[in-house]
Amino acid sequence: MLELIQMEVNGKPxxxxxxxxxxxxxxxxxxxxxxxxxxxxxxxxxxxxTVLVDGHAVDSCIYLTVWAAGKRIxxxxxxxxxxxxxxxxxxxxVEEAAVQCGFCTPGLIMTAVEIVGTGRRYTRQELRKLIxxxxxxxxxxxxxxxxxxxxxxxxxxxxxxxxxxxxxxxx
Amino acid sequence: MYDLKSIYRASSVTDAIEALQQDPQAVVICGGSxxxxxxxxxxxxxxxxxxxxxxxxxSQIYLEPEGELVIGPAVPFAQVTRHPLIQRLVPxxxxxxxxxxxxxxxxxxxxxxxxxxxxxxxxxxxxxxxLNAVVELTSPEGMRRVPLEEFYRGPGRVDLHPAELCTAIRxxxxxxxxxxxxxxxxxxxxxxxxxxxxxxxHVKLNQEKTAVEQLRLAFGVAAPTPIRCRETExxxxxxxxxxxxxxxxxxxxxxxxxxxxSWRASRxxxxxxxxxxxxxxxxxxxxxxxxxxDA
Numbered sequence: 001m002l003e004l005i006q007m008e009v010n011g012k013p014x015x016x017x018x019x020x021x022x023x024x025x026x027x028x029x030x031x032x033x034x035x036x037x038x039x040x041x042x043x044x045x046x047x048x049x050t051v052l053v054d055g056h057a058v059d060s061c062i063y064l065t066v067w068a069a070g071k072r073i074x075x076x077x078x079x080x081x082x083x084x085x086x087x088x089x090x091x092x093x094v095e096e097a098a099v100q101c102g103f104c105t106p107g108l109i110m111t112a113v114e115i116v117g118t119g120r121r122y123t124r125q126e127l128r129k130l131i132x133x134x135x136x137x138x139x140x141x142x143x144x145x146x147x148x149x150x151x152x153x154x155x156x157x158x159x160x161x162x163x164x165x166x167x168x169x170x171x
Numbered sequence: 172m173y174d175l176k177s178i179y180r181a182s183s184v185t186d187a188i189e190a191l192q193q194d195p196q197a198v199v200i201c202g203g204s205x206x207x208x209x210x211x212x213x214x215x216x217x218x219x220x221x222x223x224x225x226x227x228x229x230s231q232i233y234l235e236p237e238g239e240l241v242i243g244p245a246v247p248f249a250q251v252t253r254h255p256l257i258q259r260l261v262p263x264x265x266x267x268x269x270x271x272x273x274x275x276x277x278x279x280x281x282x283x284x285x286x287x288x289x290x291x292x293x294x295x296x297x298x299x300x301x302l303n304a305v306v307e308l309t310s311p312e313g314m315r316r317v318p319l320e321e322f323y324r325g326p327g328r329v330d331l332h333p334a335e336l337c338t339a340i341r342x343x344x345x346x347x348x349x350x351x352x353x354x355x356x357x358x359x360x361x362x363x364x365x366x367x368x369x370x371x372x373h374v375k376l377n378q379e380k381t382a383v384e385q386l387r388l389a390f391g392v393a394a395p396t397p398i399r400c401r402e403t404e405x406x407x408x409x410x411x412x413x414x415x416x417x418x419x420x421x422x423x424x425x426x427x428x429x430x431x432x433s434w435r436a437s438r439x440x441x442x443x444x445x446x447x448x449x450x451x452x453x454x455x456x457x458x459x460x461x462x463x464x465d466a
Contacts, residue, residue: 021173043208044276045363049231056278058248062207064173066180067224105365111274132362133273 005069010078024060024068025049028075036076036106040135046110047134049163050107051075057114059133074113076106089113089151096147100138108134119159122152173210178220184228184309184338190221191334194310197221199336201229201245204272204280217434229283229338230254239346244283244337248295249274253280260346261342263352264454267298267371270356273363283337286319289327289396296323296397297371298354302344302387323396349375350387351460353452355442359435367436368392370448372456380413380462386453388420393428393445400427403449412457412464420453421446 002017009032018027025042026050030036037060040048044062051060052074079087086094089112099105109130115122115130122130127148129142136144178200180189191197198204200220209215223229229245232254239258242251248268251257257265271277271285271294285293296319304319310332319340322330331337352373358364369391375384386407388400394411403423410416430441457464 019172020178021175026172043211044204044272047275050275053278057275058278059275062203064178064207064222064224066178066202067203067222129362130274133275148446167386 005066007068008068008072010074018065020066022065024053024058024073025064025067027065027068028073029061034075034077038106039105040103045135047106047107047111048104050134052110052114055114055117057111057133070112074110076109079109084092088154089116089147092147092151092154093144096143096150098139098143098147104134104136104138108136108144112151115148116151116155118165119155120152121156122149124149127152141166167169173207174213174216175210176217176219178222180222180224180410181226183312184226184336185222185225187221187226188309188311188336191251191336194207194219194331197313199287201284202247202281204276205284211370223281223336228431231398236254238348240344242282242340242342242345244287244340245281246283248272248277248280248282248285249293252277261298261302261348261352261445261451262293263354263371263373264302266296267354267356267369268295270294270354275361282340284338286322287314287329287337288330289323289325291326291394292366292369292392293397294354294356294366294369297369297389297391298373299342299353300397300399301352301371301373301387302342302350303387304336305343307339308332308335309338314338316341317367320399326395336401350385351375351456353459355448355452355455357448365435366392367442368430369397370445370452372449372452374456374460375452376412376457376460376462380460382406382409383416383457384409387422388424388449390428390445390449393416393430394440395429397429398428400449402425402427412462417450417453417464424449433437 006015028037038048039047042061044059049060050057053072196218198218200222229243231243250271252265282295287297305316306322350373356366356370357368371389373387377384380386386404391397425442425445428445430438432438454464
C-alpha cells in the first residue's frame with residue numbers, strides 16, 4: 001500500500017507516493033532517479049549510499065523513507081551549480097585524483113559536505129576517522145584524504161575571512 | 172525494499188505503548204541500524220514494527236534539579252558525544268559511543284537501542300555500568316526503574332516486559348561526580364567493527380590523588396552480557412596508585428569474567444585482553460583524575 005510523504009530533496013519540495021517498506025536509497029534511486037546514491041552493501045557498512053538528512057550523513061540503505069517525511073535530503077546531484085559547475089568539494093576530488101572507479105565517490109563527497117559544513121579544521125588523523133564509514137577499493141584512500149584536507153582547509157579559510165561561499169555550504 | 176510486515180509510526184510514548192499492547196508480536200524500531208540489518212538477514216519478516224524514530228520525548232539529554240543526568244534512549248550516538256552535558260559530566264561515555272560503527276551509523280544508531288538489544292558487545296554498555304546507570308521503563312502498568320546491571324538477563328535478553336518501552340537512561344549525581352573514566356575498545360579494525368572486548372573504568376581518587384577511593388570496572392564481550400567486576404572493585408578500594416594495584420586489578424578481573432571462544436577471538440585471548448585492558452584503562456582513568464600511575 002502506498003503512502004504519500006513530503007520532504008525536501010536537493011532544495012526542492014517533493015511529494016510522492018512511497019511504499020512504507022522502502023529505504024531512502026530505494027526512493028531516491030528508483031522514484032527520483034538520483035543515481036549518484038549508490039546501492040552497495042545494503043547493510044550500512046560501505047557508505048556508498050550516504051546522503052545528508054537534515055545535514056547529517058546517513059547510510060540511506062538503512063534509513064526508511066517514512067522517517068524522511070518533513071526532512072531535508074541532500075545528494076550529490078544537489079551540489080550542482082546553476083550552470084552545471086562542480087562544487088569546490090567535487091573539484092578538489094577531481095584535482096587530487098581522488099576518484100578511480102567512482103562508486104564510493106558520491107558517498108564520500110556527501111560526508112565531505114558534512115565535515116566542511118562544520119567550518120572547523122581537522123588533522124589528517126581526524127579525517128581518517130571521519131571517513132571510516134566509507135569503503136574504497138581503488139584509491140587506497142590517500143588521494144581522498146588529500147582532497148579532504150584541501151577542501152577542509154579552504155572552507156576554514158573562507159569562514160575565517162567571513163567569505164562563506166554557498167557552493168561550499170549548500171543550503 | 173525491506174521484507175517487513177508493517178510499520179506503525181508512533182506519535183508519542185503513550186501511542187507507542189498502546190501499539191505494542193495491541194500486538195504482542197510487535198518489535199520496536201528506533202534508529203534502525205540494528206533492526207533493519209536483522210530484517211535484511213531475513214529475520215523478523217513476520218513481525219510488525221512500531222517506530223519510535225526521533226520521538227522528541229525520547230530525544231533529550233538534560234539534568235534533573237538534583238543533578239541526575241537523563242539521557243533519552245532515542246538520542247543517536249553522535250549527539251550523545253557532542254552534547255555539552257555529556258562532555259562536561261561523563262566524557263568517557265561520549266568517547267565510548269564514538270567508537271560504535273562508523274560516522275554515518277553514529278548519526279542514526281541510538282544509545283537506547285544499544286542497550287535494549289541486549290548485545291554484550293554494546294559500546295555504551297560497559298561505561299554505563301560503571302556509572303551505575305538506571306534504565307527507566309514505561310508500560311501500561313506505569314513506570315519502573317531498573318539498574319542497568321539487572322536489566323541484562325542473558326545474551327540478547329533484557330528485562331523488558333510486554334508492551335514496555337525504555338524511556339530514559341538515568342545517572343545519579345553521586346555516580347558521576349568526582350569520577351573519571353576511560354573506555355577501551357579492542358577490535359580487529361579501528362572502525363566499523365564489533366568489539367572483541369570492551370573495557371570501561373570509572374575511578375574516584377582520594378583528595379591527595381594518591382590512592383583509589385572507589386573503582387568501577389566493567390567489560391563487554393567478557394561474558395554473555397556486559398558485566399561489572401565487583402570483587403576487583405572491592406579489593407582496589409583504598410589502595411595506593413602503583414604497580415601493585417594494576418597487577419591486582421588485572422589478576423582479579425580475569426577471575427570474574429567468563430568469555431567464550433568465537434570466530435573473533437578465543438577465550439584465552441579475551442582473558443589476556445581483560446588482564447591487559449583493565450590495567451590500561453585504569454591507568455588512563457587515574458591520569459584523568461589527576462593521579463599518576465606508571466603502567
